[in-house]
Amino acid sequence: MAKQHISFNLNGKQVDTLVEPRELLVHTLRENLNLTGTHIGCESSHCGVCTVDMNGQSVKSCTVLAVQADKTEVKTVEGLADADGLHEVQKAFVEEHGLQCGFCTTGMMMRAYRFLQENPNPTEEEIRWGMSGNLCRCTGYQNIIKAVQTAAKNLQNANKSVETA
Amino acid sequence: MIPSEFEYHKATSIQDAIAKLAENDEAKIIAGGHSLLPMMKLRFAEPPCLIDINGIEELRGISVEGDMLVIGAMNTENEVLNSPLVQEKCSLLTEAIKLVADPQVRNRGTIGGDVAHGDPGNDHPAIMLALDAELVLEGPDGKRTTPANGFFLGTYWTGMEEGELLTQIRVPVREQGVGYGYAKLKRKTGDYAVAGSPVYVKMNGDTVSDIRIGLTNVGPCAFRAEAAENLLRGNVITDDLLKEAGALIIDACDPAEDLRGSPEYKSHMAAEMAKRAIRQAIEDARN
Numbered sequence: 001m002a003k004q005h006i007s008f009n010l011n012g013k014q015v016d017t018l019v020e021p022r023e024l025l026v027h028t029l030r031e032n033l034n035l036t037g038t039h040i041g042c043e044s045s046h047c048g049v050c051t052v053d054m055n056g057q058s059v060k061s062c063t064v065l066a067v068q069a070d071k072t073e074v075k076t077v078e079g080l081a082d083a084d085g086l087h088e089v090q091k092a093f094v095e096e097h098g099l100q101c102g103f104c105t106t107g108m109m110m111r112a113y114r115f116l117q118e119n120p121n122p123t124e125e126e127i128r129w130g131m132s133g134n135l136c137r138c139t140g141y142q143n144i145i146k147a148v149q150t151a152a153k154n155l156q157n158a159n160k161s162v163e164t165a
Numbered sequence: 166m167i168p169s170e171f172e173y174h175k176a177t178s179i180q181d182a183i184a185k186l187a188e189n190d191e192a193k194i195i196a197g198g199h200s201l202l203p204m205m206k207l208r209f210a211e212p213p214c215l216i217d218i219n220g221i222e223e224l225r226g227i228s229v230e231g232d233m234l235v236i237g238a239m240n241t242e243n244e245v246l247n248s249p250l251v252q253e254k255c256s257l258l259t260e261a262i263k264l265v266a267d268p269q270v271r272n273r274g275t276i277g278g279d280v281a282h283g284d285p286g287n288d289h290p291a292i293m294l295a296l297d298a299e300l301v302l303e304g305p306d307g308k309r310t311t312p313a314n315g316f317f318l319g320t321y322w323t324g325m326e327e328g329e330l331l332t333q334i335r336v337p338v339r340e341q342g343v344g345y346g347y348a349k350l351k352r353k354t355g356d357y358a359v360a361g362s363p364v365y366v367k368m369n370g371d372t373v374s375d376i377r378i379g380l381t382n383v384g385p386c387a388f389r390a391e392a393a394e395n396l397l398r399g400n401v402i403t404d405d406l407l408k409e410a411g412a413l414i415i416d417a418c419d420p421a422e423d424l425r426g427s428p429e430y431k432s433h434m435a436a437e438m439a440k441r442a443i444r445q446a447i448e449d450a451r452n
């Protein structure tokens with residue numbers, strides 16, 4: 001099948017590439033653009049390890065066609081940190097020991113990144129509901145929840161200090 | 166896992182989508198893709214051509230027309246969930262969607278796709294039956310409106326004609342005395358129902374003047390527990406009457422055996438879900 005040209009904003013940079021219609025976004029990111037931070041687990045939209053941000057929403061990139069990413073803004077885990085260092089979500093996963101093997105972690109962080117913009121001050125129950133599209137086989141979730149709580153607190157403090165500055 | 170090869174076209178309007186469906190043999194609509202793409206990866210579906218309707222503005226929007234709440238087919242689950250208008254006019258949808266799939270899936274999956282797919286495991290078909298919704302379909306022969314009751318014919322089989330597009334879902338706005346309930350048993354968050362039941366009641370004091378009980382995933386398609394409805398309609402609900410209704414619901418179920426359980430277990434759970442939803446609905450009507 002003829003390849004189609006797509007152009008989208010990936011972690012702040014414009015990318016142009018050719019994809020087959022049947023290609024899934026996760027494959028384009030990993031194999032074509034060499035960004036392997038986005039993982040593949042179930043490949044059937046259940047586990048959430050392939051979660052990326054697309055036009056300001058968390059999506060499972062194993063269940064979005066690459067052609068559907070045309071003209072969108074996509075953020076992957078590679079885009080979380082900036083020149084000042086790790087993102088608060090990343091720091092909190094380190095601090096709270098929010099991972100063991102790390103396989104689910106990039107998806108967890110991308111979901112947490114978006115979830116904390118949807119709900120900056122969540123209760124524990126809201127975190128569990130908001131993160132329910134992501135599975136972890138190692139941690140038992142407790143430290144993941146703590147990491148999201150810590151990130152929420154630190155992001156709010158950071159916002160406050162920006163406001164008072 | 167990747168789907169087999171297909172051509173991909175974006176439709177820009179309802180008319181464009183209908184024309185593209187007509188031009189391309191065996192083409193399929195792709196909405197949120199969260200039922201279709203998994204099936205294509207498993208090669209249960211191998212459409213040679215996909216028509217993407219995500220860019221069609223006319224299929225979005227939620228509004229009230231007279232006494233109907235009108236929901237464009239391409240609203241995602243999360244758009245419907247977060248709509249204050251839906252919460253005010255038909256909170257059954259809001260409460261039920263909280264139990265559909267997970268946040269990422271709800272960002273892509275659409276209410277129209279959920280209804281059009283005809284999967285007995287999907288939540289919206291039984292909700293449409295309980296709400297007595299109307300479905301607006303457009304195709305090469307024009308536009309028609311059909312009641313949801315009678316639309317679901319079997320597994321992946323609906324009253325949609327070839328070449329048609331589901332464009333709108335119309336549900337009656339909540340009237341005085343109406344209450345809703347929704348109960349769904351699932352193995353984990355984000356799972357399809359072992360059994361689910363949306364319920365609509367209209368109360369006249371303590372008497373149920375009208376009731377519709379939908380059932381999810383306990384038959385080849387969503388259906389209503391009509392015998393139980395007939396038993397309850399016109400009565401004050403007592404524990405004994407509910408127990409009797411439960412037995413009628415168990416008789417009406419015909420679920421498939423799978424990893425979610427045996428037919429016997431699922432039928433009993435369907436009755437239990439319906440009873441819980443009926444109690445919720447009666448309580449809801451009081452508020």
Ligand SMILES: Cc1cc2nc3c(=O)[nH]c(=O)nc-3n(C[C@H](O)[C@H](O)[C@H](O)COP(=O)(O)OP(=O)(O)OC[C@H]3O[C@@H](n4cnc5c(N)ncnc54)[C@H](O)[C@@H]3O)c2cc1C
Nearest residue numbers: 194196197198199200201266274275278279281287288331
């Ligand atoms: C992990 C996971 C969990 C899930 N859990 C649930 C759940 O608990 N409850 C539930 O109800 N669903 C669940 N789903 C299914 C999900 O809600 C799907 O999004 C939904 O069933 C289909 O909607 P869609 O927009 O993704 O449609 P698509 O997958 O794009 O399409 C499905 C079918 O409908 C047709 N179609 C779509 N839109 C139209 C239209 N407007 N007109 C005509 N034909 C159309 C397509 O051609 C296709 O045949 C789950 C899915 C996943 C991946």
Ligand code: FES
Nearest residue numbers: 041042043048062
């Ligand atoms: S790999 Fe996409 S959800 Fe599991």
Ligand code: FES
Nearest residue numbers: 100104136137138
């Ligand atoms: S840390 Fe191993 S899967 Fe989550």
